Amino acid sequence: MSPFDVIVVGGGINGAGIARDAALRGLRTCLLEQGDLCNSTTRWSSRLIHGGLRYLEFGELGLVHESLQERENLLRNAPHLVRPLPLMIPVYENSRRGMKTVDFGLYVYDLLSIGRSVPGHRRLSREEALEEMPGLLAEGLIGAVVYYDAQVTYVERLVVENALGAALAGARIETHTVVEKVLLERNHVTGVEVRNTRTGERSTRHGTAIVNAAGPWVDRILAVAGRPLPRFLGPTKGTHIVVRPFPGATATACYAEARSDGRPFFILPWNDLVLIGTTDTRCDDDPATLRATEAEIGYLLDETRKTFPACGLTRESVLYTYCGVRPLPRQGLKETAAITRRHLIRHHGRSARGLSSIIGGKITTYRHLAEEVLDQVASRQRLTARSCTTAEIPLPGGEAGRDEVLKELATFTAVPGASHEHLYAVYGSRAPLVAALTRAAPELGQPLCASSGALGAEVVFAVQAEFAVTLGDILLRRCMAGLGPDLGRGAIAAALSVAARHLGWDDGRCRAEAAAYLAEIEPLRLLTPS
Numbered sequence: 001m002s003p004f005d006v007i008v009v010g011g012g013i014n015g016a017g018i019a020r021d022a023a024l025r026g027l028r029t030c031l032l033e034q035g036d037l038c039n040s041t042t043r044w045s046s047r048l049i050h051g052g053l054r055y056l057e058f059g060e061l062g063l064v065h066e067s068l069q070e071r072e073n074l075l076r077n078a079p080h081l082v083r084p085l086p087l088m089i090p091v092y093e094n095s096r097r098g099m100k101t102v103d104f105g106l107y108v109y110d111l112l113s114i115g116r117s118v119p120g121h122r123r124l125s126r127e128e129a130l131e132e133m134p135g136l137l138a139e140g141l142i143g144a145v146v147y148y149d150a151q152v153t154y155v156e157r158l159v160v161e162n163a164l165g166a167a168l169a170g171a172r173i174e175t176h177t178v179v180e181k182v183l184l185e186r187n188h189v190t191g192v193e194v195r196n197t198r199t200g201e202r203s204t205r206h207g208t209a210i211v212n213a214a215g216p217w218v219d220r221i222l223a224v225a226g227r228p229l230p231r232f233l234g235p236t237k238g239t240h241i242v243v244r245p246f247p248g249a250t251a252t253a254c255y256a257e258a259r260s261d262g263r264p265f266f267i268l269p270w271n272d273l274v275l276i277g278t279t280d281t282r283c284d285d286d287p288a289t290l291r292a293t294e295a296e297i298g299y300l301l302d303e304t305r306k307t308f309p310a311c312g313l314t315r316e317s318v319l320y321t322y323c324g325v326r327p328l329p330r331q332g333l334k335e336t337a338a339i340t341r342r343h344l345i346r347h348h349g350r351s352a353r354g355l356s357s358i359i360g361g362k363i364t365t366y367r368h369l370a371e372e373v374l375d376q377v378a379s380r381q382r383l384t385a386r387s388c389t390t391a392e393i394p395l396p397g398g399e400a401g402r403d404e405v406l407k408e409l410a411t412f413t414a415v416p417g418a419s420h421e422h423l424y425a426v427y428g429s430r431a432p433l434v435a436a437l438t439r440a441a442p443e444l445g446q447p448l449c450a451s452s453g454a455l456g457a458e459v460v461f462a463v464q465a466e467f468a469v470t471l472g473d474i475l476l477r478r479c480m481a482g483l484g485p486d487l488g489r490g491a492i493a494a495a496l497s498v499a500a501r502h503l504g505w506d507d508g509r510c511r512a513e514a515a516a517y518l519a520e521i522e523p524l525r526l527l528t529p530s
């Protein structure tokens with residue numbers, strides 16, 4: 001295999017974004033991901049594309065401005081994935097942040113989002129707030145403020161589309177391929193040693209610029225470089241719970257202040273369910289083995305009950321949980337909320353020339369991060385690269401609007417109308433490519449399960465056109481059937497039957513995939529109380 005200009009380690013949002021930008025600039029690019037695309041931090045986030053109102057309290061005006069500009073870029077370039085979201089901040093007599101503070105914060109927020117396409121904020125009286133969000137705790141309520149940010153319901157798809165965009169521009173995408181060693185000659189990187197985790201096969205990828213975008217594993221990549229490189233991370237854990245819509249939950253999200261500790265937390269309408277989070281505690285545990293604790297689940301439930309007294313949520317209401325670690329820069333004993341969410345780019349000039357590491361950051365700002373990384377890498381490595389175009393070019397599914405796509409989907413007789421919105425929300429302008437599979441095999445128009453709208457055709461498409469390998473890749477990170485109330489268990493049989501017929505999976509493979517799928521979703525399920 002000929003050498004690459006840029007090797008990117010890690011297929012989360014940052015790695016995929018960097019690979020796409022590099023390939024679009026004409027650089028020979030390889031993306032290496034130990035599991036599937038988007039299998040870690042990016043997936044365990046609150047899925048907001050936001051300026052980060054909270055960061056204003058820490059004086060991070062630059063970060064808020066950058067995030068708000070990127071929010072606009074995403075609303076324009078990926079309208080099927082990133083959609084405007086109204087949020088309400090209720091203000092109580094005893095709130096830490098009073099009406100004037102919240103209103104002023106949002107005034108600055110609006111100023112920083114110059115050229116925004118979403119409405120500005122508005123103040124609500126107590127009565128207006130209760131009319132818009134009838135389930136809110138009324139006692140002590142002074143009023144509320146409503147403002148707009150955006151939500152990426154299927155952040156997995158944002159990563160997949162970045163990887164696809166990279167591949168369409170010529171990049172090599174290798175999933176289930178772990179980087180085991182960074183190769184160096186006289187303090188210059190020359191490539192990486194990799195192992196395919198499915199076949200066990202070991203090989204080498206050569207290249208003189210390596211970008212370490214391994215998220216919470218950034219320090220581990222530095223450890224396999226065989227040089228005494230510094231450690232950067234001071235991770236914190238964030239947990240979410242997923243419940244069904246409860247009495248009082250609305251299409252407007254609630255950004256509330258926790259009564260017990262004053263921390264802000266979100267109650268978000270998401271995927272026809274409600275996503276509640278997050279916690280923020282220091283954590284040095286292995287990111288791959290994290291589970292939500294009873295204390296974290298209890299905290300989120302308690303605080304939701306205090307905000308929506310009639311919600312009726314109990315531990316049994318929790319459909320599933322998820323948690324991840326923020327790969328934040330190590331910042332001593334600082335309060336976790338005060339640790340910057342800005343990204344840092346570190347070049348290991350002396351001991352490993354050509355190696356750069358990404359620390360921290362947000363999903364929201366991944367595109368700008370990628371642009372900065374590539375500008376720096378191209379200049380340091382003296383690579384001939386075109387300038388960055390990712391702010392202007394739509395993601396692969398963002399090339400046609402919703403109405404146009406729905407109109408085209410209506411021409412496929414084997415695709416049920418009930419699945420049209422699902423296909424647009426997941427694939428955008430690429431949805432007709434999925435639907436086209438039903439022309440030759442109409443049975444692929446059959447739904448995989450009752451709830452998600454996902455079709456058999458998506459199983460085939462995921463493997464043939466979107467780098468999926470396992471059943472987990474297909475259900476959890478391509479067709480999104482795995483994010484429903486039952487975590488996709490209801491789709492397993494139908495998906496395997498399609499894979500057997502159209503992808504040649506034999507009985508043994510189907511049994512192994514079903515078992516691996518159940519093992520993959522196990523950490524999201526509640527432990528039985530002892």
Ligand SMILES: Cc1cc2nc3c(=O)[nH]c(=O)nc-3n(C[C@H](O)[C@H](O)[C@H](O)COP(=O)(O)OP(=O)(O)OC[C@H]3O[C@@H](n4cnc5c(N)ncnc54)[C@H](O)[C@@H]3O)c2cc1C
Pocket residue numbers: 009010011012013014015032033034035036037038039040041042043044045046047048049050177178179180213214215216217221237238239278323324325326327358360361362363364365
């Ligand atoms: C609880 C929580 C809530 C958040 N909410 C938001 C939010 O609402 N909005 C927002 O903008 N941001 C949010 N963030 C921040 C955001 O999720 C992260 O900053 C971002 O996802 C980091 O992406 P990444 O690509 O760097 O890391 P990851 O997504 O973790 O990707 C790193 C990848 O590297 C791979 N990898 C590791 N080691 C190797 C190896 N040796 N070989 C090959 N591959 C390897 C991993 O498998 C992984 O897929 C949140 C974070 C958390 C934890």
